[in-house]
Amino acid sequence: MKITKTFALEKIANKIRMDTLQEIYYAKSGHPGSSLSCVDILTVLYFNEMNIDSQKPNDENRDRFVLSKGHASAALYATLAEAGYFPKEELNTFRNISSYLQGHPDMKNTPGVDMSTGSLGQGLSVANGMALASKMDQKGYRVYCLIGDGELEEGQIWEAAMTSSKYSLDNLCAIIDCNNLQLTGNTNDVKGLNADSIESKFKSFGFNTLRIDGNNIDSIIDALSKAEQTKGMPTCIVAKTIKGKGVSFMENKVEWHGKAPNDAEFKKAIDELLKQGKEIDVQN
Amino acid sequence: MDDEELIATRESFGKALADIDDERVVVLDADLDTSTKTKYFAEKHPDRFFEMGISESDMVGTAAGLASSGKIPFASSFASFITGRCYDQIRCSIAYPNLNVKLIGTHSGITVGEDGATHQMLEDISMMRTLPNMIVLCPSDDISCKKLVQEATKFNGPIYIRLSRYKTPLIYDEEDEFEIGKGYQIGEGKDGTIFATGDVVSECLEAQDVLKEMGIDVRVCDMYSIKPIDKELIIKSAKETNMLFSVEDHSIVGGLGSAIAEVLTTNCPKKLTRIGINDTFGKSGRPEDLLKYFGIDQEAIVEKVMEEKQKQN
Incomplete structure (x- = not known):
């Protein structure tokens, strides 16, 4: 069922943020910053945009999603659980030896995961393959690929970008989670990557490009709809996001790239998110 | 030819x-x-x-x-x-x-x-x-x-x-069958087994003929399936023949010889002479000259088998 009301989607994103943090807190490992930055994008994809049915995770006509930045797995799992692909209790087993919720997504064992990822730079090629198959079989399904901004330093992304464009994959939508930070610091300092340079690169590779606030539900809905209407070329949405979005002390802090919160930090983060959830309720 | x-x-x-x-x-x-x-x-x-x-x-x-x-x-x-x-x-x-x-x-x-x-x-x-x-x-x-x-x-x-x-x-006939996980034994020789794979299998078959003339009867096992490998064929040949060799147009590190050695070590420990590229890079040249240079042509294989035969006598 597609959810169209902005506040309802905001409320879901708020829940997913709490679940994401809880996974990482229980596992005592994971990537909170990178996960929180893309929660709004995942929420819109899974609850508004994609043609999917959590009861039929392998339906061959479904839209596909590739989390090329596989380290944001906690956010993907929280989203999939919220969408009903597996019970929410499973989230508490994240990264545990008995769990199917691996540190990085494993398509063979986790319902709803369309591609195993983790080694950066490989997702766009795979998404192209899916989009090509969709076209060959005239199935019409769309393929969405979420890529980190730091991940764009991998050369394979640009090999793949040429392929998306060569085959005019207008059923493919790449979304760049442009949170400006990677493990060692600012993406611009590391390799000259910022929203401007990223957009111009994709444009020059033959993509229709869109620049949005990637933490704004309405902007994301609008951009995905424009992407769907664009024919004859692939679309790249450069989504400006905030790393650690929703938890003030994690926001824009590179040290929260891959570190679990301790007891006090977790409580503080959840309190903040609960408050945000109440504000959404009050405003609507 | x-x-x-x-x-x-x-x-x-x-x-x-x-x-x-x-x-x-x-x-x-x-x-x-x-x-x-x-x-x-x-x-x-x-x-x-x-x-x-x-x-x-x-x-x-x-x-x-x-x-x-x-x-x-x-x-x-x-x-x-x-x-x-x-x-x-x-x-x-x-x-x-x-x-x-x-x-x-x-x-x-x-x-x-x-x-x-x-x-x-x-x-x-x-x-x-x-x-x-x-x-x-x-x-x-x-x-x-x-x-x-x-x-x-x-x-x-x-x-x-x-x-x-x-x-x-050409080595085979149209009727021959090839299954993933199997090898193909050529000849019933009891003196030794040459396990080989790929383009050097034909060199091994030539060596087999030359050796036969010299009174040494070896079988050649074409290990076209390297993984999974035909364990039964390896164990059977190790039991039936005295000398074991592997020949490959590949490094002797981690290739066919290593795969066979893994099976032998676990199931029936026996000496295996690995013939291949000895942990080095290749170089330019005509293929025939390179096979000779790196010691994986018919003559080199015959020589290795003879050496091993000498040691056993």
């Missing part, structure tokens, strides 16, 4: 691929279709052929995406590029998710010849067989190659097929 009777396995592959009657088969190449011989498929089925340009990593990833959506992709390039350059892509995007991608590496081994070390892949068996889920096949002649390409199409899972540009004689 007349030149017309010699065929390179890359050629056999190209022909067999074009003849496969399965709409799910798609073929990807990286600007080498005239060399890998996927051009035959491209000419016959242009709508199912993807020219990916000189970007092997992207090709392998795209193949993974196609496989996840029900296609049977064959991705081809030179052995050095498709395995060496794309190891991580194969590992994470194909082997780990166990996707039904067929990886074709033509131009394996030193018999690539004049192009030299960068293009003479000597480590691909080693790398591919260490990957969980990956099947590794290395046919030795036209007939076995064509049949193994058909077998690979029927098999659901990732397979690496190692091929050669070096032309070799």
Whole structure:
């Protein structure tokens, strides 16, 4: 069922943020910053945009999603659980030896995961393959690929970008989670990557490009709809996001790239998110 | 042997691929279709052929995406590029998710010849067989190659097929069968066993004839399936014959010899003389000269067997 009301989607994103943090807190490992930055994008994809049915995770006509930045797995799992692909209790087993919720997504064992990822730079090629198959079989399904901004330093992304464009994959939508930070610091300092340079690169590779606030539900809905209407070329949405979005002390802090919160930090983060959830309720 | 009777396995592959009657088969190449011989498929089925340009990593990833959506992709390039350059892509995007991608590496081994070390892949068996889920096949002649390409199409899972540009004689008849996980024993010799794979199987068969004239009766086991490997055949030969040899146009580190040694160590410890490229890079030259230079031609094999025979006496 597609959810169209902005506040309802905001409320879901708020829940997913709490679940994401809880996974990482229980596992005592994971990537909170990178996960929180893309929660709004995942929420819109899974609850508004994609043609999917959590009861039929392998339906061959479904839209596909590739989390090329596989380290944001906690956010993907929280989203999939919220969408009903597996019970929410499973989230508490994240990264545990008995769990199917691996540190990085494993398509063979986790319902709803369309591609195993983790080694950066490989997702766009795979998404192209899916989009090509969709076209060959005239199935019409769309393929969405979420890529980190730091991940764009991998050369394979640009090999793949040429392929998306060569085959005019207008059923493919790449979304760049442009949170400006990677493990060692600012993406611009590391390799000259910022929203401007990223957009111009994709444009020059033959993509229709869109620049949005990637933490704004309405902007994301609008951009995905424009992407769907664009024919004859692939679309790249450069989504400006905030790393650690929703938890003030994690926001824009590179040290929260891959570190679990301790007891006090977790409580503080959840309190903040609960408050945000109440504000959404009050405003609507 | 007349030149017309010699065929390179890359050629056999190209022909067999074009003849496969399965709409799910798609073929990807990286600007080498005239060399890998996927051009035959491209000419016959242009709508199912993807020219990916000189970007092997992207090709392998795209193949993974196609496989996840029900296609049977064959991705081809030179052995050095498709395995060496794309190891991580194969590992994470194909082997780990166990996707039904067929990886074709033509131009394996030193018999690539004049192009030299960068293009003479000597480590691909080693790398591919260490990957969980990956099947590794290395046919030795036209007939076995064509049949193994058909077998690979029927098999659901990732397979690496190692091929050669070096032309070799026909070994088999059309009636011969080749199964993934099996080897093919040629001759009943009781004095020794030569396990071999790929384009040097024919060198071993010539050595077999020469040795026979010298009164040494060896069998040759064509180990066209390197993973899974035919354990029964290895154990049986180890029990029935006194001398064991492995011959490969590949590094002796991690290749066929290593795979056989692993089986022997666990099941029936016995000395194995590994004949292959001795932990070094290749070099330019004519294939025949290189086979001799690196000691994997018929004469070198005969010499090694004689040496071993001397030691035993």
